Amino acid sequence: MTALGKLFRTTAFKLSMAYLVIFVLFASAILGYVAFNMRRLLDEQVSLTIEEDVKGLVTQFNSGGLRRLVAQIERRASQPGSSLYLVTTPTGETLAGNISGIDQEGLLDAGRYQLFYRVLEDGDAKPHRALVDTIVLPGGFRLLVGRDLSETDRFRGVIRSAIGWSILLVLMMAVAGGVFVARRVLGRIDAMTAPTRSIKAGDFSGRLAVSGTNDELDRLAQNLNAMLDRIAELMAGLREVSDNIAHDLKTPLTRLRNSAEEALRTATDTEEYRLTLENVIDEADQLIRTFNALLMIARAESGNATEGMAAFDAADVARDVAELYEPLAEEAHVTMHVTLPEKLPLYGSRELIGQALANLLDNAIKYAARDESVSEKAEISIGAVATGTGIELSVSDNGPGIPEADRARVVERFVRLEGSRSRPGSGLGLSLASAVARLHGGTLRLEDHAPGLRVVLAIPKRGIGS
Numbered sequence: 188m189t190a191l192g193k194l195f196r197t198t199a200f201k202l203s204m205a206y207l208v209i210f211v212l213f214a215s216a217i218l219g220y221v222a223f224n225m226r227r228l229l230d231e232q233v234s235l236t237i238e239e240d241v242k243g244l245v246t247q248f249n250s251g252g253l254r255r256l257v258a259q260i261e262r263r264a265s266q267p268g269s270s271l272y273l274v275t276t277p278t279g280e281t282l283a284g285n286i287s288g289i290d291q292e293g294l295l296d297a298g299r300y301q302l303f304y305r306v307l308e309d310g311d312a313k314p315h316r317a318l319v320d321t322i323v324l325p326g327g328f329r330l331l332v333g334r335d336l337s338e339t340d341r342f343r344g345v346i347r348s349a350i351g352w353s354i355l356l357v358l359m360m361a362v363a364g365g366v367f368v369a370r371r372v373l374g375r376i377d378a379m380t381a382p383t384r385s386i387k388a389g390d391f392s393g394r395l396a397v398s399g400t401n402d403e404l405d406r407l408a409q410n411l412n413a414m415l416d417r418i419a420e421l422m423a424g425l426r427e428v429s430d431n432i433a434h435d436l437k438t439p440l441t442r443l444r445n446s447a448e449e450a451l452r453t454a455t456d457t458e459e460y461r462l463t464l465e466n467v468i469d470e471a472d473q474l475i476r477t478f479n480a481l482l483m484i485a486r487a488e489s490g491n492a493t494e495g496m497a498a499f500d501a502a503d504v505a506r507d508v509a510e511l512y513e514p515l516a517e518e519a520h521v522t523m524h525v526t527l528p529e530k531l532p533l534y535g536s537r538e539l540i541g542q543a544l545a546n547l548l549d550n551a552i553k554y555a556a557r558d559e560s561v562s563e564k565a566e567i568s569i570g571a572v573a574t575g576t577g578i579e580l581s582v583s584d585n586g587p588g589i590p591e592a593d594r595a596r597v598v599e600r601f602v603r604l605e606g607s608r609s610r611p612g613s614g615l616g617l618s619l620a621s622a623v624a625r626l627h628g629g630t631l632r633l634e635d636h637a638p639g640l641r642v643v644l645a646i647p648k649r650g651i652g653s
Contacts, residue, residue: 203365210361211354218353222346229342230318233334234299237320240270240332248324256330257283270334271304271317277327284331286317297323301336316340375404379411386415443470501540502531502571505580508544509569512552516567519556524568531571531578533646535627540580540644543623544569546616547582547642554586555639577629577647585639594633620644 248256253274260272264285273284286304298321303314319333375398382393394415395408450463509525516523533540551567567584589597598621620642621631629646 203361203368207358207361207365211357214357215350215354218346218350222343222350225346226339226343229339233318233336233339236270237299237318237332237334241320241322241330244272244330244332245322245324248330253282253324253326253328256324260284270332271319273329273331275329275331277329279329282328286331297321302333372404379404379408392419439470439474443467443474446470496535497537498532498534499537500530501533501578501580502527502529504537504541505531505544505569505571508541508548512545512548515549516552519552519565521552521555521565521567524566526568526570528571528573531573533578535646536623539623539626543620543644544580544582546620547644550616551582551584551586551640551642555584556586574645577645579646580644581641583636583639583641585636588635588638588640589633591635597633598631617642 244256244259247259257274260274260283263270264272264283271284271286273286274282276282299319300321301316301318303316316336317333318336319331321329321331324330375396378396380395382395385393394412397405397408397412399405446463446466450460454460454463505527506525509523513523548567548569555565555567565585567582569580569582571578571580598617617631617633624631624644624646627646629644632643632645634641634643
């Protein structure tokens with residue numbers, strides 16, 4: 188397709204042409220209405236002038252007879268720019284006037300009509316068009332009074348010419364404007380679509396150009412860029428998950444296989460086989476938990492979990508989770524403190540909020556627990572408060588905490604700090620809680636509890652319902 192054809196096929200050019208047609212129709216209607224009214228006004232003025240002239244001449248005839256009428260017509264006909272006058276005998280012979288060459292049959296009947304005439308001084312000049320009134324005077328004499336319509340015709344020609352040139356000028360300017368607008372829009376569209384070639388090839392670093400005018404194309408580009416940022420983030424997360432699965436799940440799978448192989452090679456009785464199978468089941472359970480956590484994170488980050496959102500009491504969910512983990516805390520010799528309001532309405536996913544709190548409590552119990560030789564008592568607390576901007580669910584412990592430099596990294600999948608590698612877990616607890624917070628439009632904050640760590644799940648007001 189040629190560049191001109193591509194230009195003419197743009198939506199901007201088509202819209203410009205559509206607006207042009209509408210504008211021309213309205214402009215033609217307005218100009219036609221103005222021309223029609225001006226023509227009517229001129230005709231009325233001519234008719235009024237003729238009527239007044241006729242009245243004056245009839246008065247002169249009634250007061251002075253035919254002689255005075257002829258004298259008045261000769262005087263008026265001699266004045267420059269005068270009206271048209273003619274007095275004839277009953278047989279059509281001219282007595283006085285300033286016109287000739289009139290069809291005599293036009294004078295037989297009284298009335299108003301248009302006719303063609305020649306001026307006496309012009310000889311055989313081209314006939315002129317005039318509007319006249321003919322009346323029959325006593326004695327059968329005819330009186331004709333009229334006005335030449337040449338000026339009116341010229342004025343109408345000027346109006347028609349002005350309308351034609353105006354419409355032509357509008358058409359030319361509109362086409363030029365349409366081409367200009369279409370070229371600018373097409374140029375911006377081409378600039379916006381240029382990065383899509385690299386994006387289609389798999390390079391998500393390209394972004395659509397933004398001119399800075401904040402018009403509809405800029406807003407479209409900004410929204411598409413935000414979408415590309417999100418897609419790039421999801422693709423990076425997918426690659427990260429794939430890499431993490433390949434590295435972090437390889438060890439437990441290898442350990443599971445080695446246990447089974449060792450049992451086949453060295454076990455001599457049923458008890459040894461039983462212990463090996465129990466170890467295999469434990470490893471398999473841990474793998475299942477890891478995959479479940481990954482699926483739940485993927486579900487939260489993809490936004491598919493919004494289908495199950497409803498209004499619920501977040502304080503009630505927090506109490507249920509605390510009650511569920513209370514036996515585990517007692518077994519680890521950890522004291523749990525629960526500080527919750529009577530009600531804390533929230534609109535969101537009850538299942539995911541509960542799972543996020545469960546992960547935070549599990550981490551708190553695991554890292555707050557200590558040997559019996561340590562005199563300091565292990566404590567954790569779970570709380571929830573309503574703030575001016577939303578609600579905050581928090582879980583605190585007095586364990587070793589997390590250095591501030593590592594707090595942004597520990598929310599990533601499978602990240603485990605050096606001090607926690609000896610403890611059971613997959614490194615997905617904080618990652619899931621962070622994904623749940625983002626799903627609800629909130630954030631996950633890691634704060635210093637001095638000593639220990641305080642994790643806050645903050646959800647804004649737009650996630651709160653009644």
